[in-house]
Amino acid sequence: METIQTDVAIIGAGGAGLRAAIALAQESPKLRIALISKVYPMRSHTCAAEGGAAGVIKDNDSFEQHFHDTVGGGDWLCDQDAVDYHIHEAPKELMQLEHWGCPWNREDNGSVAVRPFGGMKIERTWFAADKSGFHILHTLFQTSLQFPQIQRYDEYFATDLLVDDGRCQGFTAIEMKSGSMRRFKAGAVIIAGGGASRMFPFNTNGAIKTGDGMAMAYRAGAPLKDMEFVQYHPTGLPNTGTLLTEACRGEGGVLLNKDNYRFLQDYGMGPETPKGQPVLKTMELGPRDRVSQAIWGEMQKGRAVDTPWGKCVWLDLRHLGEKKINERLPFVRDICISYLAMDPVHEMIPIVPVVHYMMGGIHTDTKAATSLPGLFAAGECACVSINGANRLGSNSLVEILVFGRRAALSAAEYVAAAKPGNEAALVAQADASQARIDELFARSSGTESIAGLRKEMHETMGDGAGIYRTQEGLAKTSAKLAELRRRYQNIKLHDKSRVYNTDLLTALELGNMLDCAEAVAVSGRERKESRGAHQRLDFTARDDDKYLRHSMAYFNGLEPPRIDYRDVVITTSPPGVRDYSGEKK
Template sequence: MYMEILDFDIVVLGSGIAGMTSAIHAELAAGEKLRIALVSKVHAMRSHSVSAEGGISGVLYPTENKDSVLLHGYDTVKGSDYLADQDAVEMLAENAPKEIKFFEHLGVPWNREENGRINERPFGGMSVPRTAFAADKTGFFMMRALYDEITLHKGVEIFHEYIVTALLMDRGRFVGLHAIGLKSGRQVLFRAKSCVIATGGFARIYGFATTSYSSTGDGIALAYRAGLPLKDMEFVQFHPTGLIPSGILITEAARGEGAYLRNSKGERFMERYAKSKMELAPRDIVARAIISEIEAGRGLRNKESGLEYVHLDLTHLDSRKIDEKLPMVRDITTKMLHLDPSKDLIPIRPASHFTMGGIHTNINGEVMAGPSGKTADGIWAVGECACVSVHGANRLGSNSLSQCAVWGRIVGTAIAKHAKGSWKITTEAARELSAEEENRITDLTERKGSEDPYEIMKEMQATLDKNLYVYKTVAGMKRAIKEMRKLRSRYADIYIKDKGSVYNTNLRDAIEIGNMLELAGVVAECAAARKESRGSHYVLEYPERNDKKWMKHTIAQRSIRGTRISYIPVRINKWRPEKRVY
């Protein structure tokens, strides 16, 4: 088989909000002289960003809302349990308002007040209303605006449904991506001067997850395998309101608009856990509160799935308000559960939702070559797959969309400059590396193994659901590490039953499962190494935050003997750590 080789100036991997924003800004910054490839494993407009519901944070009207960029920064840092790098947080808060306006100019139909101004709603952990929204389909509207916008940019060529299997690096420098075109079944080498990784998170390593099936952390796994460092991988956010039994997200905006959480006795139990913010405390605190209630026997049990849950109560909200601001909540509960949110209580429990950790980048989104010091040549990372880090140990709702937009612009602009520079596409190295990868893929499809990849995936998800959930234990984390090791060695012996070349989803799934398994192992090891509780990482044996010893980022790198863990300091300049009470 002859491999196809495609040459570009820039290749953007991933078509979510971060990826498409970077591509657009790269073209805007460069003029039409650059050739940009946007490579996506799904149809570009179907990336998981469409599922973002609640909104995008940004201080639009400081005087009217009694808000300030500084307050946004403080809320974010406090929400992160002081693990966020504060210069990055300032950058986010400063630039977010501009990006909301930018998306408005691309056509997003923001909800507005009577006077035509963009409406902002309250959100978890935010002191004042500062989350702009388009009903509860904010991510969807942003994605549609971006996709329609990108069709106007002729320099960007979209490759729908190409799954990338390897990030090719030659002596610390990016040279290309190796991919399989799902529709043709052919293997393709994308060569480019520079690359943006924007492949999103890996919340699907858990079985009970809010995210799309496509959130398998491919880009992070590719970087890890290429020897690049990952940061803060132990911090996985559990969204308090994942719908029973599927895990579908019920937006935090429901609570932002006034919904209550109730246990089996009908009590608003958040009183006991966050007296002042109640349901609008940050997600890690609400998720722990729900699990504590369930463990105290004040939960309910779903007959079909066996899952225990508590209730989200919207019955006291005006039905018209639900239609205008939360139409998707109504749509989902009616279609999936035959429930009417105006009359019935909605069964929910915490579900894995967002991964704060990711590829270690500096404040400009450049991927680092090691724990500190030099950056890797020609590689940037944006969005959930990157760890800048603005979210620290716990992300505040609606900060993720602003992160994608803000760093989309920063990275897009920087990469255009890089691609215009004197770099040349490295021809030979990329071809050799790609040929190696081609052999690996061919071997994967043709070998006769004995393990079913789906079986391995289910075992991985069940293990993590049980051992690395909202509350962790030392023994549980140890078990997870051991189990992941076992599953990895079983994965080496998988077989792919589908021998067809056209749209081979069996092969795609096997590759994704391999990626998830790799990351699950890193998550378990980083979690076991952090002997404190901070943000989303809560260990029963170490219930306190320990700033003296653990105020530092975890860096995980691949080595011959497994994951090598080291630590780098957190950048603190404005806000000194204090006790986190809501």
């Protein structure tokens, strides 16, 4: 097997991976950097983020406000030292992007403009129309092209971390165009592989978001933290799940039930605000968990709208007018016309909550280090705990920058002191990784189909791990996932060619999703309280005595994960009440 020797290897070339690569190239220019991705960098799912990125820049804003919005929004499950670092680095990172050419929207005087977003007391979201993630990703990718020390490996699919002497020293990856496996031998590895929401039947995520990075770290012994916290975005298209940005509401769009009534006022987010004049942190600018739960409530009460795609509520943008929609939300308009054949300038748009983001992920400390020495993680695949039990919109595009760079600094520091590894042990592990793939190709007895198992996973995740959960449902889903993971051992490949074999890749992705899904279901089953995005019909209250703690899922072979807990870091904000009732007291 060919070995590729490097200093720092990065798995994933979306926003976090690219930011890490650029930070290494600029701040440790002598290091060799390998940037590996299963897609070309500009295909990474960062491109789909629409709304924007939060950073304190305006005179009416303060770090304290950003801190409190984030910690309260996260239902006090955030680690406050991590939040503190995040909010202070945020404006520096966004300014750095401005200096790299990001086309942020502007005020008339030429300074950067900000827009309001859900759960934020002050408007602080930097934006580039409704394509903010796209512009951030392309700005980073294009900027990265000027650094010769960033060696890219596009369309390489990473399979297994190589761990010896208790530390991560590289990984194996399949070169997709040839099907050949390569061994990446690295002083340090950064995982920036994105989220795993494709484990759910109905989600906003691209096909590539299958939790590969999370699963790889998990199997290598790094625990997954707070996996039960899965964010539903309130406004997805009911047929495709396509995201309509929160900026729809930030710009003044309203949510209506079948009686054209702004129902959020019945769910602790009132009183009603004037239509088209959004008021921060109330009504349509409540946080995502609360708004999604309110939509679910309307469905239960029979006040949802019946559509060809099932029960929905309305998103009404018509009062914004064609000019503002074209200027601020052009992509939203395009998407509605393409997939629903409806024009938001003239019609109300049916929407439903849809799985969007994993708050949980690979446990890291505030320096982006995992519990496995030599392994670092950043972005959606990681859980440094700035998002707690519910992420605020526009914090994640900043997180990829702040902690992408932080992971790079930590990795560079680690590499400087790293000892050489035991070559024979690493080669043996890489050969074992190759043997597993070869066995899949050679297997003739397999009976399980990839699409079939995926469908069963989707059904059980939708049934038991959705927006509202119960002990019975989570137990059933956990048991089903254990069964699916066993049956996965008997899958069958139809495609036996080595060249760009997407049958093989979807099989590996399915295995990764099943591992992550089981961590979601079992962590959820064990958390007997309601907090943020984890809502239990049988334990409806938040229980700080028992569960003001992070859940930590440890891989346990074919058995379900072992769940442990870790204290939340509280510095200045003791747990309180989340208040989204505007000025009403």
